[in-house]
Amino acid sequence: MPEWLQVAISVILGLVVMWLILMIVLWLEQRKHPGQTKLRDLLRLAPDVIRLIKRLASDSSVPFGVRVWLGVLLVYLISPIDLIPDFIPVLGYADDALVVAIALRYATRRAGRAAVERHWPGSPAGLSAVLRLAGLKQRN
Numbered sequence: 001m002p003e004w005l006q007v008a009i010s011v012i013l014g015l016v017v018m019w020l021i022l023m024i025v026l027w028l029e030q031r032k033h034p035g036q037t038k039l040r041d042l043l044r045l046a047p048d049v050i051r052l053i054k055r056l057a058s059d060s061s062v063p064f065g066v067r068v069w070l071g072v073l074l075v076y077l078i079s080p081i082d083l084i085p086d087f088i089p090v091l092g093y094a095d096d097a098l099v100v101a102i103a104l105r106y107a108t109r110r111a112g113r114a115a116v117e118r119h120w121p122g123s124p125a126g127l128s129a130v131l132r133l134a135g136l137k138q139r140n
Helices: 003-032 039-044 046-058 064-078 091-111 113-119 124-134
Strands: none
Touching: 046 064, 046 091, 046 113, 046 124, 064 091, 091 113, 091 124, 113 124
16 A cells, blocks of 8 residues: 555544544533533634634733733634645534634633623623633632
8 A cells, every 4th residue: 555545544534533532522511511502502602702802812901821822813713724624524624613612711711701701792691601611610
């Protein structure tokens, strides 16, 4: 078997395994919070999350390191260069979602719940989902 074919098969299998792991993680997260958040609802959060990131990145009261992190995230999302190209079905956008989730979790924990609440442009249910995904405690 030619070396290029082995590399191609390895890359494809690696992508399939990564996709399966992502699906398992999403399924497990869904089971932790039954009836609270559906995947479709999380996808609807995308415009609000992008506005939140932009607002946090431009707020001078947010720590400088968080603003830099969010600025790099925005550049990554705008850039045509991705870890996995977007033309690959499902996986192309899954890497963007993963990068956003990791960056958002980091930024919201460092910026604090008050900053996230102050800059959240969406619904209270969306804010609750973002705070839950970021690992910030819910207020009763």
